[in-house]
Amino acid sequence: xxxxxxxxxxxxxxxxxxxxxxxxxxxxxxxxxxxxxxxxxxxxxxxxxxxxxxxxxxxxxxxxxxxxxxxxxxxxxxxxxxxxxxxxxxxxxxxxxxxxxxxxxxxxxxx
Amino acid sequence: xxxxxxxxxxxxxxxxxxxxxxxxxxxxxxxxxxxxxxxxxxxxxxxxxxxxxxxxxxxxxxxxxxxxxxxxxxxxxxxxxxxxxxxxxxxxxxxxxxxxxxxxxxxxxxxxx
Numbered sequence: 001x002x003x004x005x006x007x008x009x010x011x012x013x014x015x016x017x018x019x020x021x022x023x024x025x026x027x028x029x030x031x032x033x034x035x036x037x038x039x040x041x042x043x044x045x046x047x048x049x050x051x052x053x054x055x056x057x058x059x060x061x062x063x064x065x066x067x068x069x070x071x072x073x074x075x076x077x078x079x080x081x082x083x084x085x086x087x088x089x090x091x092x093x094x095x096x097x098x099x100x101x102x103x104x105x106x107x108x109x110x111x
Numbered sequence: 112x113x114x115x116x117x118x119x120x121x122x123x124x125x126x127x128x129x130x131x132x133x134x135x136x137x138x139x140x141x142x143x144x145x146x147x148x149x150x151x152x153x154x155x156x157x158x159x160x161x162x163x164x165x166x167x168x169x170x171x172x173x174x175x176x177x178x179x180x181x182x183x184x185x186x187x188x189x190x191x192x193x194x195x196x197x198x199x200x201x202x203x204x205x206x207x208x209x210x211x212x213x214x215x216x217x218x219x220x221x222x223x224x
Contacts, residue, residue: 032210043117043201043215051210089153091212099144099205099213103153 002027006090006102013080014110021075021105023064023090031092033057033066033073038087038104047075047088085109113138117202117216123224124189124196132187132219134202140214141207143185147171148199148218157200160185161207189221197223 007022025031032051036044048057053068062077073090090102115136124130136143145157156169160179174193179185185204189196199220203213 032212034212036212036215041218041220043217044203044213045215046212049210049212093210093212101154106151 002031002092002094002098002100004090004092004100004102006088006105009087009104009106010108011105012108012110015082016079017109019075019077019080019084019107021088021090021107023073023075023102025071025073025090025092025100027071027092027094027100029094030068031094033064034091034093035062035064035073035075036089036091036101038089040086044089080107080109082109082111115202115204115214115216117200117219119219120217122219122221124221126223127191129188129190130221132189132200132202132221134185134187134216135183136185136204136214136216137183138204138214139182140204141182142205143179144203144205144213145169145175145177145185145187146201146203148201154201157187196221 003026005024034049035047037047038044048059050057050066056065064073064075087104087106089104118133142161144159146154155171158177160166176188201218202216205213
């Protein structure tokens with residue numbers, strides 16, 4: 001079946017450090033891939049997406065590349081800020097309205 | 112601006128009571144969803160609806176009920192049969208076709224007192 005696996009947290013980094021949050025997926029066909037961010041007490045916000053192999057999604061300094069050969073969609077940012085502290089969810093959309101979410105990775109950025 | 116509105120933001124329920132959480136969207140999305148999130152946990156799907164007057168159970172539907180009488184609205188009722196209702200509830204919507212993602216509401220935190 002379809003599924004999303006992302007690295008367990010929490011991930012703790014110092015400000016200006018490089019961030020990678022790993023995400024791998026299992027799916028037949030060609031799903032669309034997403035990263036969502038959730039700040040404390042709020043809903044999820046779409047951070048970026050990619051709809052086909054080798055696409056790179058980017059937003060607010062975050063990037064992720066759709067790698068079909070490794071079934072991965074890792075989230076990266078070159079220099080994190082304290083304001084990036086949040087929970088990050090990887091997700092895939094398959095066959096119209098079937099969405100699958102990872103379990104979330106909490107990021108703590110220290111000043 | 113288009114979006115999803117969930118209300119109330121905080122809700123307190125006494126044991127044995129039913130409560131209804133509101134979810135309204137003005138995005139003209141066909142599909143709507145309810146998720147439950149427990150502290151430090153991911154999202155679990157309660158119910159979803161792809162069209163008016165039709166909905167399907169998700170992974171944890173027991174103790175919950177929904178209706179979809181209008182395209183814009185997808186209320187969730189937490190019944191007294193739900194044994195552990197304290198959680199954060201998220202509503203979302205999406206287009207039925209295409210490659211777009213969900214749009215989420217800001218959530219309702221339900222606490223049983």
